[in-house]
Amino acid sequence: MDKKILILILLLVNGLLINAQNKGGYNLKAKIKGVNPGDSCYLGNYFGEKQYVQDTAIMDAKGYVEFKKSETLPGGIYFIVLPDRSYFELLLDKEQSFSVETDTSDLINKMKVKGSPDNQQFYDYLKFIDAKHKQIKPLTDKAKELKEDTLKLKEIQEQIKEINKEVENFKLNFIKNNPDKFLSKIFLASKDVVVPDPPKKADGTIDSLFSYKYYKDHYFDDIDLTDDRLLRTPIFHNKLNNYISNLVLQIPDSISKEADQLIARTGNNQETFKYIVWFITNYSERSNIMGMDAAFVHMVENYYMTNKAYWVTPTQLQKITERAQKLKPLLLGKIAPNVVCLDSIGKKISLHSVNAKYTILYIWSTDCGHCKKMTPILRDLYAELKTKGVEVYALCTETDLDEWKAKVIEYNAPWINVWDPINMSKFRDIYDVYSTPIIYLLDKDKKILAKRIDVTQLKEFIEKLDKEK
Structure with missing residues (x-):
C-alpha cells in the first residue's frame, strides 16, 4: 500500500x-x-x-x-x-x-x-465541611491556650474528635449509597490508612515495625489506579509522591520493585500508566541519593526501551535510552570501566593496573574552582588514607601539558597523576564527565563502591567499609 x-x-x-x-x-x-x-x-x-x-x-x-x-x-x-x-x-x-x-x-x-446532580452533591459536601470547620476552629484556638493534660483540654479534644468522626461518617455513607460516583472515588482516594493496634509477638513484645508495614501495605487499597480521573485531582500526585518519597526505602532495588507493582495495578489505563512511569523515572533521575540511577536505568530498560512509553517522540526516546546506557556501566557494584592514560613522561598507566585495597578515581581540572578547594584537602587526607590501602588515580582533564604539570607541582600531589589530552581513552564519555571534580571509590577488584561523593566524605566512607568487613 x-x-x-x-x-x-x-x-x-x-x-x-x-x-x-x-x-x-x-x-x-x-x-x-x-x-x-x-x-x-x-x-x-x-x-x-x-x-x-x-x-x-x-x-x-x-x-x-x-x-x-x-x-x-x-x-x-x-x-x-x-x-x-x-x-x-x-x-x-x-x-x-x-x-x-x-x-x-x-x-x-x-x-x-x-x-448537575454530581455537583449538587459535591457542594452539599463542601457546605457540610465548611460548617464543621467553623465548629472546629474555635475549639482548636481554645486548645492552644490551654496547658497539656488538663481536663478541659481533653474535653475539647474529644469534641474535635467527634466532629471529625461526623465528617468521616458523611463520606462513608456517601460511598455506601453512591459507589459508582466519581465523588466516591475521590473520598476513597483521600482516605488515610487506619492502622490497628500491633499484635504481640510470641515473646510478648510488640513488633515496632508493624504500624509502618501495615500503613505501607494498605496505602493504595482505596485508590483506583485504573481511573485516570484521579490524575486530575489534587490527590493523586500527593499520594504517589508521599509513597515513593517517604514510605519506600530509598534504595534503587526498592524503588524499582515498588514501581513495577504500582504500574501493574494501572491495568489498561494508559494515562495512569504514563503518569506513574514518568513520575518514578523523573524521581530516580533527579535524586541526590547515591546509586538511585540504578532505578532510572531500570525504568528506561523496562518501560522506554520496550516501546511501552508511547508518549515520547523518537528523538526523546533516543536521548533517554542513550542516557541510561551511559549510566548502566557506572552503577554501584559494577566493575569500573578501564581507562589507559599518560603520566607526565608519556608512560601509559591503566586504572585497572593500580594495586590497592581501595582506588580513588579523581577526575579534576586545573581551572575548576571547586577542584582548587578539594584537591588540597584530598592531598592532606592522602597520607592517612594510604595507610588504609588507598591509592589515588588522578585524571586531569587539562589539554595543556605545562599547565597540568604546574598544577601537580603546586598541589604537591603525591599520587598517580595522569592525563589524556586528546581523549583517546574516551574517559569523558565513559565516566559521564560534565563537571569536575568527580570521585569514584573502587575496591581492589575495581568494583564501584561509591561515586560522585565529596572529598570530605571519603575518610568516613572508607572507615565504614572497613568496619563492615
Whole structure:
C-alpha cells in the first residue's frame, strides 16, 4: 500500500476516534455576583502537581460567564478562577452541560447548581465541611491556650474528635449509597490508612515495625489506579509522591520493585500508566541519593526501551535510552570501566593496573574552582588514607601539558597523576564527565563502591567499609 494513502487512513481513523470521544463537548455557565462585566475568568483543572488553564471567558453585562467548546473534557476536578484569583471547584465527568450561581462574598455557601446532580452533591459536601470547620476552629484556638493534660483540654479534644468522626461518617455513607460516583472515588482516594493496634509477638513484645508495614501495605487499597480521573485531582500526585518519597526505602532495588507493582495495578489505563512511569523515572533521575540511577536505568530498560512509553517522540526516546546506557556501566557494584592514560613522561598507566585495597578515581581540572578547594584537602587526607590501602588515580582533564604539570607541582600531589589530552581513552564519555571534580571509590577488584561523593566524605566512607568487613 502507498505510504501516503496509509498515513491518510491512519489520520482519518484517529480523527474519527477523537470525534467520537469529543461528541457533545462542554457548556458551563456561571452567574457570579461580584465580578464586573468585561472581566476575564478562567476554566482550569488539576493534573498531577500542577494546574492548567483550559478555557477563558468574559463576564457579560448580565453577570454571566460561559465556557463552551465542542470537545468533551476528561473527567476530574476543575475550577473557575475569578479576576481576584479566588476560585471555586467543579466536578466534570459525564455531566458537562450545566449552570451554577454564586457570590464572591461566599463562593461555597451561596452556590446553587442546576443540571448537575454530581455537583449538587459535591457542594452539599463542601457546605457540610465548611460548617464543621467553623465548629472546629474555635475549639482548636481554645486548645492552644490551654496547658497539656488538663481536663478541659481533653474535653475539647474529644469534641474535635467527634466532629471529625461526623465528617468521616458523611463520606462513608456517601460511598455506601453512591459507589459508582466519581465523588466516591475521590473520598476513597483521600482516605488515610487506619492502622490497628500491633499484635504481640510470641515473646510478648510488640513488633515496632508493624504500624509502618501495615500503613505501607494498605496505602493504595482505596485508590483506583485504573481511573485516570484521579490524575486530575489534587490527590493523586500527593499520594504517589508521599509513597515513593517517604514510605519506600530509598534504595534503587526498592524503588524499582515498588514501581513495577504500582504500574501493574494501572491495568489498561494508559494515562495512569504514563503518569506513574514518568513520575518514578523523573524521581530516580533527579535524586541526590547515591546509586538511585540504578532505578532510572531500570525504568528506561523496562518501560522506554520496550516501546511501552508511547508518549515520547523518537528523538526523546533516543536521548533517554542513550542516557541510561551511559549510566548502566557506572552503577554501584559494577566493575569500573578501564581507562589507559599518560603520566607526565608519556608512560601509559591503566586504572585497572593500580594495586590497592581501595582506588580513588579523581577526575579534576586545573581551572575548576571547586577542584582548587578539594584537591588540597584530598592531598592532606592522602597520607592517612594510604595507610588504609588507598591509592589515588588522578585524571586531569587539562589539554595543556605545562599547565597540568604546574598544577601537580603546586598541589604537591603525591599520587598517580595522569592525563589524556586528546581523549583517546574516551574517559569523558565513559565516566559521564560534565563537571569536575568527580570521585569514584573502587575496591581492589575495581568494583564501584561509591561515586560522585565529596572529598570530605571519603575518610568516613572508607572507615565504614572497613568496619563492615
